[in-house]
Amino acid sequence: MLLITQNARLRKKLQNVIWMFLLLNISLIYGQELDRPLRVVIDPGHGGKDSGAVGVNGIQEKDLVLEIALKMSQLNEFDGKPAEYFLTRYTDTLISLRDRTKLARILRADYYISLHFNDAPNRNASGVEVFVSNQENRYSRQSIWLGLVLGKSLVRLTGQRNRGVKFANFQVLRDLKDVCPVVLVELGFINTLFH
Numbered sequence: 001m002l003l004i005t006q007n008a009r010l011r012k013k014l015q016n017v018i019w020m021f022l023l024l025n026i027s028l029i030y031g032q033e034l035d036r037p038l039r040v041v042i043d044p045g046h047g048g049k050d051s052g053a054v055g056v057n058g059i060q061e062k063d064l065v066l067e068i069a070l071k072m073s074q075l076n077e078f079d080g081k082p083a084e085y086f087l088t089r090y091t092d093t094l095i096s097l098r099d100r101t102k103l104a105r106i107l108r109a110d111y112y113i114s115l116h117f118n119d120a121p122n123r124n125a126s127g128v129e130v131f132v133s134n135q136e137n138r139y140s141r142q143s144i145w146l147g148l149v150l151g152k153s154l155v156r157l158t159g160q161r162n163r164g165v166k167f168a169n170f171q172v173l174r175d176l177k178d179v180c181p182v183v184l185v186e187l188g189f190i191n192t193l194f195h
Contacts, residue, residue, distance in 0.1 A: 037082035041104045043114040043172065044069035044087060048094030053119035055190040062092065064190070065115040078111065101175035104182075111146070112182040114172050117190040126192040128154040129163035131184040133173040142181035150185055160188050 044065035046052035052061030066089070073085040086107055088100040104112050118129070130147035133140065147165040155162045168184070176182040 037076075037084045038078050038110045039086065039107050040078050040083050041086050041088065041107060041109040041112045042069045042072050043100050043112065044089060045114055045116040046094075047089050047092055050094050053117050053190045055194045057194060059190065059194050061117045061119075061190055064117055064194075065187075066092065068115055068187075097171045097175070101172055101179075104176055105179055109176075109180045112172070112176050112180055113146075113150075114182075114184040116184060116186050117188060117193070118186040119190050123191055125189050127161040127163040128158070128188055129186045130165050131168040131170060131173060131186070132165060133177040133182065134167035134169050135174070135177055137177040139177065139179075139181045143177075143183055146181050147183045147185075150183065154185075154187065158188065158193075160193075 044062070046060075046062035047066070048062075050062065052065075054060050069087050070090070073087055073090075075083065075085055077083050086103070086109075088103055089095045100114075101112075118125070128151050130151045132143040132147050144165055151162050151165060154160065163186075170184055173182055173184060
């Protein structure tokens with residue numbers, strides 16, 4: 001993580017992502033218990049032996065998303081409402097997808113946001129994209145709305161292009177589609193952002 005925090009340009013981009021979550025002003029709350037803060041589960045993708053995407057400068061996706069998630073865990077509100085943030089991992093360790101979604105179920109999460117960075121053979125690929133479940137479910141509209149707002153906010157704060165909300169059958173989306181609004185956010189292309 002020293003490589004990440006020593007690079008001023010990279011640090012600024014990470015701060016923009018964190019501020020995006022601080023400044024979220026959306027209305028997605030449906031039927032939450034009134035006697036507890038919202039429970040937001042942040043899933044920093046990959047970890048341990050699974051580095052995820054690796055930038056040309058050696059920066060690893062697993063480290064970037066963990067650093068962002070740790071900063072987000074210090075927040076105490078979401079959409080202007082009191083919130084508790086839980087991470088699926090707090091260190092550089094590999095957690096199975098099943099255990100990540102199991103945690104969200106146990107916590108009775110109100111939102112689940114999986115963080116990733118994209119990679120592509122084409123070094124000109126760029127932009128933010130958000131994935132939601134491709135299966136119609138009770139949280140489809142909320143997930144799509146959350147995806148639209150996150151994508152738009154990330155574009156505004158980072159200057160990247162908006163690749164939109166897309167539908168997929170990724171395991172975290174599939175496993176939590178009937179639990180809470182769930183999105184998988186590709187925060188940008190690792191080689192475009194961090195070169």
